[in-house]
Amino acid sequence: MNEITTVLGRAGLLTAEQREHWKMAWLSTVDHKRIGILYMVTALFFFVIGGIEAMCIRLQLAVPNNTLLHPDTYNMVFTMHGTTMIFLVAMPVLFGLANYVVPLQIGARDMAFPRLNAFGFWLVPLGGILLHFSFLAGGAPAVGWFAYAPLNETPYSSQLGVDYWALALLVLGIGSVSTSINLLVTVLTQRSPHMTLRRLPLFSWMIFINSFLVILALPVLNAGLVMLLIDRRLDTHFFLQPGGSAILWQHIFWAFGHPEVYIVAIPAFGILSEVIPVFSRKPIFGYEFVAGSTVAIAFLSLLVWAHHMFTVGLGHAVDLFFVASSMLIAIPTGVKVLAWSATMVGGRIRLGTPMLFCVAALAQFLVAGLTGVSHAVAALDWQTKNSYYLVAHFHFVFVGLIVFAILGALHYWFPKMSGRMLSERLGKWTFWLMLIGFNLTFIIQHFLGLAGMPRRIYTYPDLPGWGWMNMVSTIGAFFMAAAALLFVWNLAASLLHGKLAGDNPWNAWTLEWAATSPPPHENFHELPPIRSRRPLWDDSNPDRPDPVVGTKWQAETTAPEKNKTAVITFIISESGFFGVLILAYLFYNATPQPGPDTHNLNLLKTGLFSLCLFASSFTIWRSEASLQRGRPRAMAGWLAATILLGGVFILGQGLEYWGLFQSGVRVSSNLFATTFFTLTGFHGLHVCVGLIALLIVLGLALAGDFKQGPSPALKAVGLYWHFVDAVWVLVFSSIYLLPHLR
């Protein structure tokens, strides 16, 4: 143990007094820098697992008619490989980088909510363990990373693998949303006073935009996973015949899945936007265009999911619209590629390891983008869908762009994190091995796909050309594995013996390089003045500073209150979750079906109980107003009334449920019952959570916590409570009122 503490201490990752209990110091940390590193170490661990799975796949496919892996095992391996790489590697490592870098770049002391940050991180190991526990519980999921229905349903996947898969993704999804809310609130409220939103470094800007994407897209998947779990555990038929719709699963999955591609790609864009200017010794070309195109990409990514479903048969009309809108994404991404290229033109380019990785990422992303546009053409997509052409395309995105950008970022920020430089010699070896290996593996897969090789087959006959092309691909994979090993070796060796980095080894211009390497617990003792997007450039070149980026709108200089902001972002993400559940209810109940229906409900009774809930919105508003006027006793009274009214509503819901149970209605009776219980049940759960929060606030109020005046806690809980009521307005209208309007 002594060696570890010595190494960590030498690298500045442990203070002297923490040496005794170094494990607890790291496990219980709420420091954004340590959490960031924990995220990255966890991702590295799962990267090794996912990498071993990838090597299994490539070994099995190296020669025709191979018998190395059993077909079932092969299905499990590629499912776990995809799920692991996306949810346990790409997202955690990017959250880790964001966690480490964003607060430093914006001159903050820490994230807005350090403990929520730790919670978000610890859900990653939990999700990882849940997912991999399936190996011990009868077999890993073998349904592909998007787990299409009805294969993901009990009759077709009867073992527990899919249940663990869904649970793990649910846990990871909740963690991602909480971390993204944290990042959003951090950027909005924790910036140093002069770091206006328009002066944000591009990495922080892109993480900011990306966090919106996460809180909008992940809840959609969570809703789908919940429905899948209800199907599997409670014998219902969301995605299963009779009655259910397998296509709905595809819609839900891709409504999440397409933004997901950008959720991992946009931070990579951010990395490129940091590294390329620094290593070209020029400011980024067209900051405004790079920043603005990110907004366009994020917006469009939410719009075009149906292009993953051209082969489903949605109809020519639908296909046509999504062909057009998908192609539009090429414009903002093209703007970015041009901006990065123009940044390099005329610059004094230093080909350090971070820059090598980023330039390769740029070139490979261009190829990925071109094959991507080809998939937007429905007619071509029908031919290449689910062939190795598609496999090659998305590996060019995920590895060619994202992994290369991440490796660039790790080489770039490692000196800041550890205080030591990574070996440049080993880094260059890593780069060249990776570059050769990656292109050997995946370029040839385009041709394999065009020759007709489908994805997800455990072996293939000895067709002309297939054998040697697959062999080349497998050889390439070994080069990549060697590069990965070399990288881990470089990390370990440099942590021990690396050259000391100093504060700003790359002569970069953003604030994180103004802190020491590694930064102290509180990040900065003193910040340089911030007038432009490159404060450190201005600091070292006072005779020719960057043009000042002004502040025009008041919103830029005053930070919003963090609790309120957090609840608003949480509400946005919850709206996505309830939106899917309500849409599913409307979809399944558009046409009447045999069995129980809305006639079994008691409109009058539930209407009265609903009035109680709506009234509670009024009482909580009065409660806030009382506190505003400095009358804490009245505030507590109104708060108690709110809790009472909410309790009455829950009681009413209980009565409604009891009546339904009495008349033999179960969640699995038919799709009306399923969607009714799912939607109202989740709303009821939210009411209960709200009641607990209100009780806590009431307890605090009675303990005399709010004597000082208005409290952000009450305001935040109040907002959440209004949201719960607003959802009930929609739910009540959809379930109880709509049938009477027909």
Place this chain on the structure above:
Amino acid sequence: MTTAQFTLSGWTWNPAVLVTGACALVAYVAAFRDHRRIGWFAAALAVFLLTLLSPLNTLADGYLFSAHMAQHILLLLIVPAFLLFSLPRTLSLAARPRVLAHPLLGWLAGVGAMWFWHAPALCNAAVASRPVHALQTVSLLVLGSLFWRQILAPREQERLSPPRAIFYLFSACVACSVLGIIITFSPVTVCSIYTMQSNDRFGMLQTIRMGWGFSPERDQQIGGLLMWVPMCLIYLTAILAQMARWFAQPASPTAKI
């Protein structure tokens, strides 16, 4: 009737629309001394007249739900936007009562116009009854103006700041897309009047169904998709314009930091 014949004969010479257009033009010229932005006004007028007089209107009048949707979008989002562009930059829209200037009202106007008029009963009534149709047209123009006012008011001070404007536009887009998604994938007919074959005044039904391939189901799908995809692109254009506005402030060395 063939498509070519229809393109020529499908125009409706609705005197009310023509008179309204002419009055609006006269009023514009009389009200404002500054005519530099009359091009925008002409554009608004042209889109308004084309929407309500061209064969698009004939199609929307009982033949195609999707044509109705196109009209709806043009009247709600394009004409009011051009109108606001045409106002002299010094004109203040600071409205009394002040509630008219509240962003929430503008948002509800824009989103509400979409949801309200696509309730099945109202959607059918707007096709079946002239007065309801006229009411719909007027309400779309008014509600659209209320919606865009927050973004395109002639005076800079009366507009939302860019970050707020982007949030305003994005959330409105989501709220409308949800309806578009519902209409696209709904297993039931939203506007049943378009599926009835009785009202074939131009003898076009054969051409539309067979020649153009617009079955009633596909017609509704395209209507939903118009609301979902191209309408979102209008919002996206506005969002990008807000980004441009945000970043456009010239850098001055004396700016307060």
